[in-house]
Amino acid sequence: MNPDALRGHMDALLLSVLEEKPLHGYAIIEALQERSGGALSVPTGTVYPALRKLERIGHLSSEWATVGGRKRRTYRLTDSGRKQLQGERSAWREFSTVIGSVLRAESAAVS
Amino acid sequence: MNPDALRGHMDALLLSVLEEKPLHGYAIIEALQERSGGALSVPTGTVYPALRKLERIGHLSSEWATVGGRKRRTYRLTDSGRKQLQGERSAWREFSTVIGSVLRAESAAVS
DNA sequence: TGTTCATACGTAGGTAAGCTACACGTAGGA
DNA sequence: TCCTACGTGTAGCTTACCTACGTATGAACA
Numbered sequence: 001m002n003p004d005a006l007r008g009h010m011d012a013l014l015l016s017v018l019e020e021k022p023l024h025g026y027a028i029i030e031a032l033q034e035r036s037g038g039a040l041s042v043p044t045g046t047v048y049p050a051l052r053k054l055e056r057i058g059h060l061s062s063e064w065a066t067v068g069g070r071k072r073r074t075y076r077l078t079d080s081g082r083k084q085l086q087g088e089r090s091a092w093r094e095f096s097t098v099i100g101s102v103l104r105a106e107s108a109a110v111s
Numbered sequence: 112m113n114p115d116a117l118r119g120h121m122d123a124l125l126l127s128v129l130e131e132k133p134l135h136g137y138a139i140i141e142a143l144q145e146r147s148g149g150a151l152s153v154p155t156g157t158v159y160p161a162l163r164k165l166e167r168i169g170h171l172s173s174e175w176a177t178v179g180g181r182k183r184r185t186y187r188l189t190d191s192g193r194k195q196l197q198g199e200r201s202a203w204r205e206f207s208t209v210i211g212s213v214l215r216a217e218s219a220a221v222s
Numbered sequence: 223t224g225t226t227c228a229t230a231c232g233t234a235g236g237t238a239a240g241c242t243a244c245a246c247g248t249a250g251g252a
Numbered sequence: 253t254c255c256t257a258c259g260t261g262t263a264g265c266t267t268a269c270c271t272a273c274g275t276a277t278g279a280a281c282a
Binding site: 004007024027044045048049068070071072073 | 232
């Protein structure tokens, strides 16, 4: 997977895995990997700054917890984040439709 | 359309509109706009450098022509470009499947 | 004891693709 | 004359993501 392709879709992915339940950063990375069937290996240097940005703009909230002697910062969606996720989803639908229509235009003309 | 979302997909779009027939830069921009139903307004500062890059790496060839007193540089796909387009198409399919599966994971669990 | 791995968070700095804003020029209509 | 459409092109900026690193705990194992 060309990493550049993820540009502009990272927020949607993060919000999406947090929709079901709150998760900490490391678990988010694992969830992305699992949901994508192993295709998405998002490095920590991408995820942690992105989560902080989403918190800063109000789409996520976080709290520290200690589990098994390890400290975790658990993120959860805010109401604003849920709205944002809806927007991201419709933006993705539009985006994939547009790109798909351009890429398939030729084969469509042939068929 | 968030411009960042196009990252990593520009080459695929350009190769795709050139698949049917050779076009010059300005016509490529119009073709993208038309095929996308008006959603894609790619600026010249994106298209011209990208076309030159694709020519430099051998996926396109170009020649100058004068039409109605105006000079145009017309680009056409090379064999290498056609192969690249196939690769870009399958990469797009994989990418959109992966992102789609992550974004729809929640609603899939619900249904 | 120490070494290694999984877990867990974080940042400084680099990369690169696309965009902004411009320059240059022709043709044609108001 | 001015404006718009047509047409190509570049210098420099932005910025989202990545690389490479630092820090730390716990568990397994030799």
